[in-house]
Amino acid sequence: MRAPVLVLLLVLAACGGGASIEDGPAAQVASAACNRLGPDGTGFMIELEYAVTLDVGQAFTADFDFPTNSPPLNRSDIYSCGSWSNTGIGGDSQGCQRDPGQAAASQRIFHSLAIEFPDPLPSPVAVTVNANPVVAPESSTTIGLTDSETVSCM
Amino acid sequence: MKWTVIAAVVTACGGGASIPGGDVDPMTRVVGSNCQLINTTVTVDVAYETTIAVGQGWEAQVLVLDGGSFGAQTSESSFFNCGLWNEIGSGQSAKGCARNTADQPATQNVSHMFSASFENQITPSLDIMIFASTVDLAGDFSVGNGANDSFTCF
Numbered sequence: 375m376r377a378p379v380l381v382l383l384l385v386l387a388a389c390g391g392g393a394s395i396e397d398g399p400a401a402q403v404a405s406a407a408c409n410r411l412g413p414d415g416t417g418f419m420i421e422l423e424y425a426v427t428l429d430v431g432q433a434f435t436a437d438f439d440f441p442t443n444s445p446p447l448n449r450s451d452i453y454s455c456g457s458w459s460n461t462g463i464g465g466d467s468q469g470c471q472r473d474p475g476q477a478a479a480s481q482r483i484f485h486s487l488a489i490e491f492p493d494p495l496p497s498p499v500a501v502t503v504n505a506n507p508v509v510a511p512e513s514s515t516t517i518g519l520t521d522s523e524t525v526s527c528m
Numbered sequence: 529m530k531w532t533v534i535a536a537v538v539t540a541c542g543g544g545a546s547i548p549g550g551d552v553d554p555m556t557r558v559v560g561s562n563c564q565l566i567n568t569t570v571t572v573d574v575a576y577e578t579t580i581a582v583g584q585g586w587e588a589q590v591l592v593l594d595g596g597s598f599g600a601q602t603s604e605s606s607f608f609n610c611g612l613w614n615e616i617g618s619g620q621s622a623k624g625c626a627r628n629t630a631d632q633p634a635t636q637n638v639s640h641m642f643s644a645s646f647e648n649q650i651t652p653s654l655d656i657m658i659f660a661s662t663v664d665l666a667g668d669f670s671v672g673n674g675a676n677d678s679f680t681c682f
Binding site: 409411412413414416417419448450452454460462467486487488490494 | 589591593594595596597653655657659661669670671672673674675676678
């Protein structure tokens with residue numbers, strides 16, 4: 375009787391039951407590169423990599439601060455979420471989410487942003503990226519450790 | 529009996545993950561691109577390798593970052609070569625390809641032929657951005673890994 379119970383406990387621990395608070399939600403910008411495009415610099419391609427840790431049910435998203443108040447004419451966000459799922463309804467990907475059954479607590483997430491503004495942004499353009507764990511997919515409520523980096527677009 | 533319980537626990541804690549829409553990982557990647565500038569017209573051909581499940585689609589866009597240098601855009605057209613898949617929309621409303629039935633292969637080499645004309649002669653060093661994503665056709669949201677890219681047309 376005791377041996378099967380011990381095996382059962384080992385199985386539960388191995389498949390994710392042992393997560394601790396120290397493993398809690400966190401996001402860090404690992405790398406960022408930006409290219410400015412177009413004759414007057416209205417287009418930008420930004421390639422990013424994040425190191426992200428989430429609990430089941432939480433999600434990750436990134437937002438950007440461009441030095442303009444104009445809304446973009448076009449925008450495409452692509453997240454490569456590893457073994458997690460993409461978040462997004464109605465068009466572009468909005469980030470990644472850790473669903474039930476997805477055992478890995480940490481992932482390297484790759485993000486490609488292509489964006490075009492209606493007006494030129496004078497060079498060099500400094501863009502701030504904010505990497506945010508959020509309480510649930512499509513939520514804007516951040517949780518845990520966030521990160522912010524500024525990348526220069528030439 | 530004991531082993532049945534353990535097997536049930538293993539299944540419940542991660543063995544049963546599945547991908548919505550089928551047993552394939554939806555993705556698209558750029559495998560080739562070229563462009564031509566002819567008088568007032570730019571043509572762009574982009575080839576993609578794409579994998580989708582039944583009920584999913586692939587959509588692509590081309591952006592010409594002209595900065596208004598060549599006057600107003602007078603026309604634009606897109607044509608999609610979908611291989612054994614079906615085109616989404618037709619004529620001016622075409623926007624990509626769909627895998628509608630299980631007897632259509634999961635992976636296809638698809639291509640997007642785009643052209644745009646402007647009022648004035650186009651000069652070289654024209655920056656182009658391309659977006660492509662794999663989508664759930666019923667929900668109109670992105671799934672899997674899309675592709676962003678950019679290049680300069682001479």
